[in-house]
Amino acid sequence: MTSSSHWFRSAVVYQIYIRSFFDASDDGVGDLAGVIQKLDYLRGGPDSLNIDAIWLSPFYPSPMADYGYDVSNYRDVDPQFGTLSTFRELLAQAHDRGLKVLVDFVPNHSSDEHPWFKVSRQSRHNPKRDWYIWRDPKADGSPPTNWLSVFGGSAWELDPQTGQYYLHSFLSKQPDLNWANPEVRAAMKEVMRFWLDLGVDGLRVDAVDWLSKDLDPLADDPLDPAYDPATQKPYYSLRHLHSKKGSQEFTYLREMAEVIESYPERFMITEMHTHQWDDAKTYRNFYTKVDPAVSAPFNFEGIFSPWTAKSFKDFINDFQKLLKGDDVPVYCLGNHDKSRLASRIGRRAARTAAVLLLTLPGMPVIYNGDELGMVDGEMRREEKEDRTPERTPFPWNDHPQAGFTSGTPWLPVTPEYPRLNAATQLAEPSSLLTLYRRLLDLRHHSEALQHGRHQSFTVHPDVVSYFRESPSQKLAVFLNFSDHEITTQVPFAKGEELLSTHSRTLSEVTHTLTLRPHEGLVVALPS
Numbered sequence: 039m040t041s042s043s044h045w046f047r048s049a050v051v052y053q054i055y056i057r058s059f060f061d062a063s064d065d066g067v068g069d070l071a072g073v074i075q076k077l078d079y080l081r082g083g084p085d086s087l088n089i090d091a092i093w094l095s096p097f098y099p100s101p102m103a104d105y106g107y108d109v110s111n112y113r114d115v116d117p118q119f120g121t122l123s124t125f126r127e128l129l130a131q132a133h134d135r136g137l138k139v140l141v142d143f144v145p146n147h148s149s150d151e152h153p154w155f156k157v158s159r160q161s162r163h164n165p166k167r168d169w170y171i172w173r174d175p176k177a178d179g180s181p182p183t184n185w186l187s188v189f190g191g192s193a194w195e196l197d198p199q200t201g202q203y204y205l206h207s208f209l210s211k212q213p214d215l216n217w218a219n220p221e222v223r224a225a226m227k228e229v230m231r232f233w234l235d236l237g238v239d240g241l242r243v244d245a246v247d248w249l250s251k252d253l254d255p256l257a258d259d260p261l262d263p264a265y266d267p268a269t270q271k272p273y274y275s276l277r278h279l280h281s282k283k284g285s286q287e288f289t290y291l292r293e294m295a296e297v298i299e300s301y302p303e304r305f306m307i308t309e310m311h312t313h314q315w316d317d318a319k320t321y322r323n324f325y326t327k328v329d330p331a332v333s334a335p336f337n338f339e340g341i342f343s344p345w346t347a348k349s350f351k352d353f354i355n356d357f358q359k360l361l362k363g364d365d366v367p368v369y370c371l372g373n374h375d376k377s378r379l380a381s382r383i384g385r386r387a388a389r390t391a392a393v394l395l396l397t398l399p400g401m402p403v404i405y406n407g408d409e410l411g412m413v414d415g416e417m418r419r420e421e422k423e424d425r426t427p428e429r430t431p432f433p434w435n436d437h438p439q440a441g442f443t444s445g446t447p448w449l450p451v452t453p454e455y456p457r458l459n460a461a462t463q464l465a466e467p468s469s470l471l472t473l474y475r476r477l478l479d480l481r482h483h484s485e486a487l488q489h490g491r492h493q494s495f496t497v498h499p500d501v502v503s504y505f506r507e508s509p510s511q512k513l514a515v516f517l518n519f520s521d522h523e524i525t526t527q528v529p530f531a532k533g534e535e536l537l538s539t540h541s542r543t544l545s546e547v548t549h550t551l552t553l554r555p556h557e558g559l560v561v562a563l564p565s
């Protein structure tokens with residue numbers, strides 16, 4: 039088998055936020071049976087999107103303090119989402135359709151209700167004490183360091199029972215596991231094997247930057263002089279020199295990669311962050327220090343960069359240049375933690391963005407609902423929590439509650455659903471969903487889009503343009519990031535328009551090209 043035939047080298051991944059996808063049990067919360075019922079939408083049905091892989095948000099038993107990212111049992115399914123046999127059924131049915139399944143693996147922390155933590159907190163000396171990070175207070179009783187929790191406040195919580203603090207890089211209900219302890223690593227690798235043995239095709243590995251921190255000795259994080267309280271969360275008042283991205287991060291990731299390597303055709307995507315794009319070295323580390331044949335980091339620049347041709351051109355070109363050999367780029371433009379794509383850049387640009395995402399190399403990841411142009415939910419204050427606007431229920435049709443549930447949805451459905459829903463968009467030739475389906479179809483039939491090299495060229499400051507070229511095919515992609523028409527020379531003599539974001543007659547391109555406002559265009563060149 040040639041390396042380019044590994045499924046993960048070009049798979050289009052669809053992120054399913056299960057709570058909000060489809061509710062088969064009518065309790066207002068989406069579930070695994072709901073995903074099974076909607077498999078036709080994803081792949082193998084008459085009107086499918088035809089995606090290649092799904093990434094399922096955490097469905098493990100959890101008190102849901104962080105909607106499943108607080109796991110109280112790593113080897114089961116929360117009753118709200120189904121049972122282990124529902125999961126097996128989902129996996130079997132997905133595989134029957136040729137759909138790969140990635141599950142979310144949350145290694146950095148468990149729930150405080152996990153049996154490991156319950157034992158750990160009981161006494162200062164018990165076999166699980168060192169599975170978490172416990173430290174004495176300072177002489178004045180205050181936390182051991184000034185480290186901050188990503189979600190606000192100190193990263194340390196005093197546990198009165200034993201008079202020590204435990205570390206939680208996220209919520210206090212998410213105590214950090216102590217990855218410096220080999221027993222913890224062994225236990226977590228067993229968890230990986232549990233899901234890989236069941237047959238999952240890969241893992242999305244959560245919050246890897248916090249796995250390693252400087253624990254011995256402990257030191258305060260320095261203040262960040264660039265911190266701007268008006269625009270940044272208090273978390274960013276410190277430079278996290280000691281509380282994350284520690285010296286063992288890649289050692290731990292390599293251990294995970296070794297588990298992945300011991301199964302055929304499996305892959306892991308790591309959730310890592312750079313805070314500035316000049317941090318290209320960070321990406322490079324993820325591709326050199328962890329086996330790139332089984333692992334790749336998410337590239338989140340498409341979420342953080344302003345929607346301008348310059349910033350997208352810059353990060354894509356720089357990033358593509360740093361890739362080597364079989365490195366798999368993993369691009370995404372949205373996820374369950376960030377404001378929705380269409381809210382950030384607008385609905386017209388969201389069409390251009392679809393062409394961008396699905397004509398880039400590697401593994402593009404679509405966040406469920408972005409293919410419909412969903413925007414952030416506007417919620418009443420009492421309904422609105424951190425990050426809920428981007429997690430509202432998926433609108434399936436124009437029935438009550440958007441066809442998501444017959445119960446009361448856990449978050450309100452979008453008021454736009456009578457028009458903005460999957461069924462309506464499937465029937466409309468000019469809808470965003472139809473555009474996504476056409477792009478997926480084009481990609482699946484194109485060797486150049488799946489495996490070809492990426493070579494950028496410049497035609498206009500407001501246009502991102504690149505070739506995708508394989509031995510048998512050459513395509514040119516043009517993306518007009520502006521809201522005005524642009525006429526430009528093209529760097530080839532003749533081409534055939536294959537796909538446009540705009541409904542118009544596709545024609546031949548010779549020497550010059552006129553792009554409508556926000557138009558995305560794919561052109562085939564004679565090879």
Ligand code: GLC
Nearest residue numbers: 104107144208244245309375
């Ligand atoms: C990741 C997840 C986010 C979660 C956090 C803690 O950033 O994407 O949803 O809250 O990790 O697990």
